[in-house]
Amino acid sequence: MRVPKVGVIGAGQLARMMIGPAADLGVNIEVFAASSDDSAALISAFMVGDFKKIEDLMTFAEGCDVVTFEHELVPQSLIHDMESRGVCVYPSGDSFLYSQDKLAMREKIAQLGLLNPLYEKYEGGSTGLKFPLVAKVPRGGYDGRGVWIISDQAQLSELPTPLLLEEKLNFTREISVMVARSRSGETKTWSPTWTEQCDGICKITVTPVPDFSDDLAEEVSRIAIKIADGVGLVGVMAVELFHIDDRFVVNELALRPHNSGHWTIEGAVTSQFEQHLRAILDLPLGDTKRISDWAVMGNILGGSQPEIFAQYEHMMARSPRLKFHHYRKEIKEGRKIGHVLLLGWDCDFHRLVDEVEFAQNYLSGGPHG
């Protein structure tokens, strides 16, 4: 029986959540792991290797019809090397650059006529931007790592260069929109999501964005599709935006399934993970209809609880509608070890947020634990 095989570089929770949809579609999947106890390797065919070694990457790619990513860490030069050796990589290296390099992303957004914060590439000396400002490592930062709020020149001078400096915006809120684009150029977006951040890590998402008009949702969708087409996306991408009055300023791009799209697993007809597979396999994209009035997602961060399974009994008894996703990662303080999702109909979303926060605290050993 001829079915395609997808290779996913990375074996964290994003790869883990691709396994189910791959099974449903009947496609083969293998993950490229750092260790046999990586989140996705626990439930999938896997190869252990070093993603900075072209030999390991090429061994992995052999027999894969498509290779894709769940993280941004594979060096650009190696992605291009794989492509030049005939490996089918999606998103392509040229596209994935905008997920890997924040400076290149800023330039692309400007070129597309979309809104950036004021920014500059900083290689030392004095800056033309006003303090306080945001300094970012152009490559390799995530979840608040490699990002600093800088209040004066002295602080700035202490950081390694090069840096991307950005004005610190006063935004109403942060929103994210997931967009998919297939090899044939078909695009689909999902309902935009409100992402509540804390210390640079997403804590809770609410979909759709509360008090958001259809016009604004359409504008956000148009922005996402413009970027998807502009970067030549193949797969799914998160477009994170600052909502300031009625303008949308691009914050970050991630050309892969993303935390802000986890609600789509239960909350949409087609999840971001299935859609990513469809897009890179050049299958027609699935319907992205939201199936409930509200979908509230909460990340579970590692805390004082040595495990989370033992807490299920009480949480499930309290919240029969709550959906659990256990990543099976070693529990470390502040690390994302799972998430919960709550759908709601005919209700106030605040009630759902309260229920999700209770579960978060309980599972991570917080105040309600």
Added chain:
Amino acid sequence: MRVPKVGVIGAGQLARMMIGPAADLGVNIEVFAASSDDSAALISAFMVGDFKKIEDLMTFAEGCDVVTFEHELVPQSLIHDMESRGVCVYPSGDSFLYSQDKLAMREKIAQLGLLNPLYEKYEGGSTGLKFPLVAKVPRGGYDGRGVWIISDQAQLSELPTPLLLEEKLNFTREISVMVARSRSGETKTWSPTWTEQCDGICKITVTPVPDFSDDLAEEVSRIAIKIADGVGLVGVMAVELFHIDDRFVVNELALRPHNSGHWTIEGAVTSQFEQHLRAILDLPLGDTKRISDWAVMGNILGGSQPEIFAQYEHMMARSPRLKFHHYRKEIKEGRKIGHVLLLGWDCDFHRLVDEVEFAQNYLSGGPHG
């Protein structure tokens, strides 16, 4: 990290569809397969063995916190043997008898004061029932195998005994209701389902049952819970009923996830597969709310197409809302090789049935293929 391990005896599509929910909950799962290319073994930890050998079963059970079934084929004596050696088996052997032995089931239903067709145990000679009648092998039949419509004594005399003979009922339609019961005795039911059969195999299910009052749905739910309690169910069970005027006559019981409950994967807040795991692990049961107005499921039977993946492109382009489940079984004429599911809101269910039938024919190489 301490998480429980579930062992599933059998590695067909039912075990396959338990893998995803097990991953979400973070529990370990292993399937007992006849061959390494069994449907579930392709995507799971597995052991190859013979379910008629107690040594193989005990090797498999070692390290499992709970052992469960996806088929009825393990001999009763071996289930009891496992239990007496300390293996935690759910449903228990005493309960599972009603899934394995149609005569025992009939007696139990009568004892619970619920409706049976007229029936008798037949061991040769003449029968007190009128022809035509239905003859069933008491143990081991499924999907129309081991079931015959018998029009006269001569035909009856040709069959091997013992048999369960049943009057042939003129029913309005066949319906099925899924019920879950946990080790703590908590029960939940889902919306009843209309199952359209053809040659003894379920072709299409429609949920909820069209033109079915809330009172009837409640009555069906009460019947299912009465049986669940009566047989000491732990896990999920399908209760198949003949709907005759406004009476419900029990047709079959299956104490495991069932084809008529596949719609719950996308169509309910908690699927039958997740619920089965929750029930046997003694976790609180999840909400069974239906999330759409209609859920229409269609089995894909093997036909003239040598594969079904190649057909995805056209089917997905035609039906962006259709969900696919590819069992990755070798394609044989008439064999269930997958299913599709379509959710609908604010529409006539006939339109959904048409769309599902088109997909069925296309994928199995039928008239629209």
